[in-house]
């Protein structure tokens with residue numbers, strides 16, 4: 001009886017722009033100047049929007065919301081690697097990506113104030129709404145990719161985001177398995193931000209990397225420095241190109257850090273050390289990228305000043321627009337369950353509106 005190695009596996013890691021903004025020219029991806037500037041714009045917009053939205057929540061002007069700060073490279077760089085005909089399937093921590101896809105900040109504010117209208121984005125029809133049920137969005141991603149091939153859309157790719165905690169969900173494994181079995185064009189981006197609310201990664205999995213989980217499904221994977229825009233972009237673009245060429249799905253583990261709270265409902269100082277947060281602050285994706293752009297003579301202090309002013313004005317006007325809105329439909333969530341209203345939904349809507357009337361009558 002022979003005993004022999006029948007397969008060997010390895011996991012690659014990619015970093016191109018290091019923590020000091022030094023670039024490895026041999027690995028530098030091809031990105032046009034316009035696209036580099038677009039990427040920077042949205043990363044800064046996302047960070048400023050995050051900062052403003054948290055203030056609004058603290059003032060009681062917005063409901064609970066998640067913070068993306070620190071993860072901007074991990075979110076925006078993959079989004080740059082797809083086009084409008086591709087699908088963007090996210091969870092709830094991809095603000096910059098959603099803005100890049102053409103969703104307005106007003107929609108985000110509506111959503112976090114509980115208005116279903118915030119999930120309806122006709123300006124960005126191939127961007128799925130926020131999914132809070134962990135990893136469930138990956139099943140839709142695989143379904144969309146399968147359907148696009150059935151419909152003869154040979155060019156379409158699906159970009160799907162998921163958190164580190166969500167990889168412990170069955171849906172994650174089911175999605176990866178069938179994506180691989182059907183060889184569908186999905187690029188899974190795992191935003192490994194180190195925590196699932198207060199649970200650190202090492203307490204919920206014993207795997208050294210998340211990238212290695214793809215090996216079980218015979219799917220290409222890589223771990224990248226998720227605070228390095230160039231590495232995240234390069235890995236995603238290669239995966240998107242493979243998917244478009246009919247070579248099936250990939251998994252990218254983007255190692256990053258959530259700099260703020262999980263959502264405005266928790267206090268991260270209760271479960272992590274200041275020193276850890278300070279260590280990650282030194283790896284900030286925006287600082288690093290700005291250095292790179294400055295060195296390439298694409299950026300300077302006066303451009304930054306103009307960008308800061310433009311972004312502040314854009315955010316202010318979105319807040320004004322959002323706060324001036326008053327005409328909401330309380331039963332809007334029933335509109336978006338099925339294309340055609342079923343009898344059950346009809347009954348539930350009637351019951352909901354009746355209860356609402358009762359609440360109003362009772363003051």
Ligand SMILES: Cc1ncc(C[n+]2csc(CCOP(=O)(O)OP(=O)(O)O)c2C)c(N)n1
Nearest residue numbers: 093132133134163164165166193195196197
């Ligand atoms: C199926 C499911 N179980 C539990 C929750 C509650 N929950 C919301 S966020 C979260 C942690 C998710 O962590 P991770 O996947 O790492 O993503 P992150 O929030 O860090 O971006 C949990 C457990 C949920 N939304 N869905």
